[in-house]
Amino acid sequence: MLFDPKAKIAIIAGNGVLPRLLTEECIRRDLPYIVVLFEGISPDWAKNHPVQPAIFEKPGRLFKALKKSGVSQITMAGGMGRPQLNPLRFDSTGLRLAPVVMNALKKGDGDTLSVVSALFEAEGFNVVGAHHLLKSLLAPEGVLTKAAPSRDDQTDINRAVEIVNALGHADVGQGAVVAQGICLGLESIQGTDAMLRFVAENPHRLPDKNGTKGVLLKSPKPGQDWRTDMPAIGPDTFVLAAKAGLSGVVVRAGGALILGMDETISAADELGLFLLGRPE
Numbered sequence: 197m198l199f200d201p202k203a204k205i206a207i208i209a210g211n212g213v214l215p216r217l218l219t220e221e222c223i224r225r226d227l228p229y230i231v232v233l234f235e236g237i238s239p240d241w242a243k244n245h246p247v248q249p250a251i252f253e254k255p256g257r258l259f260k261a262l263k264k265s266g267v268s269q270i271t272m273a274g275g276m277g278r279p280q281l282n283p284l285r286f287d288s289t290g291l292r293l294a295p296v297v298m299n300a301l302k303k304g305d306g307d308t309l310s311v312v313s314a315l316f317e318a319e320g321f322n323v324v325g326a327h328h329l330l331k332s333l334l335a336p337e338g339v340l341t342k343a344a345p346s347r348d349d350q351t352d353i354n355r356a357v358e359i360v361n362a363l364g365h366a367d368v369g370q371g372a373v374v375a376q377g378i379c380l381g382l383e384s385i386q387g388t389d390a391m392l393r394f395v396a397e398n399p400h401r402l403p404d405k406n407g408t409k410g411v412l413l414k415s416p417k418p419g420q421d422w423r424t425d426m427p428a429i430g431p432d433t434f435v436l437a438a439k440a441g442l443s444g445v446v447v448r449a450g451g452a453l454i455l456g457m458d459e460t461i462s463a464a465d466e467l468g469l470f471l472l473g474r475p476e
Contacts, residue, residue: 256289
């Protein structure tokens with residue numbers, strides 16, 4: 197089902213700026229909403245918003261509270277680590293769902309989030325993507341910066357696409373760094389920032405000192421549910437990409453979120469990097 201602007205939505209908030217952007221959009225459009233904060237997530241911006249506290253081991257309590265509040269749809273936004281569940285804290289619903297949840301936590305992010313989505317849907321909630329509310333964040337097609345990728349950069353981009361697709365089929369990650377055809381980094385559960393820091397802290401001796409410096413590609417996994425885990429970049433991505441010595445960043449047009457379009461493009465231009473929205 198598509199996003200219903202008349203129905204109250206619960207924003208299950210993780211870390212990062214995306215949950216805040218969603219709440220601001222709800223306020224701007226006068227949409228009914230509530231922010232769900234699990235234990236360990238306590239962003240400063242949430243203090244002035246309606247909040248529903250949540251405990252991982254007590255899904256029944258959360259489902260009941262959301263229904264009582266009039267919520268009929270949810271969206272998930274922001275990064276969230278995998279919880280260390282305590283069986284002694286499970287409510288009755290948690291005990292019933294424990295085998296499914298525990299098994300899901302041993303899989304890739306895509307499979308895990310698909311299971312979580314299915315659990316909410318089984319309770320009658322409509323699961324929608326952040327991009328359904330904030331379509332303006334979707335990456336447009338084409339070169340968005342003053343700098344543009346060279347022909348050799350394009351060769352690296354094509355190689356990165358092959359790698360990320362293979363990575364995605366295994367439900368591992370959504371990003372890779374490639375320079376002169378060599379893979380310098382792969383995204384795993386630690387995320388894009390950790391991958392870029394790894395590349396920066398572990399310089400590789402490339403075959404051609406005058407050749408391409410490298411590109412970061414982020415793209416959805418094949419078959420991925422875009423409602424729950426769409427790739428995202430922002431200004432900090434370019435700061436880290438510059439520290440890693442890269443030439444630019446590539447995302448799938450219409451398949452990635454740019455968190456702060458103007459700020460991100462400005463950061464890329466200031467650092468001399470390109471940003472490309474690559475058509476699929």
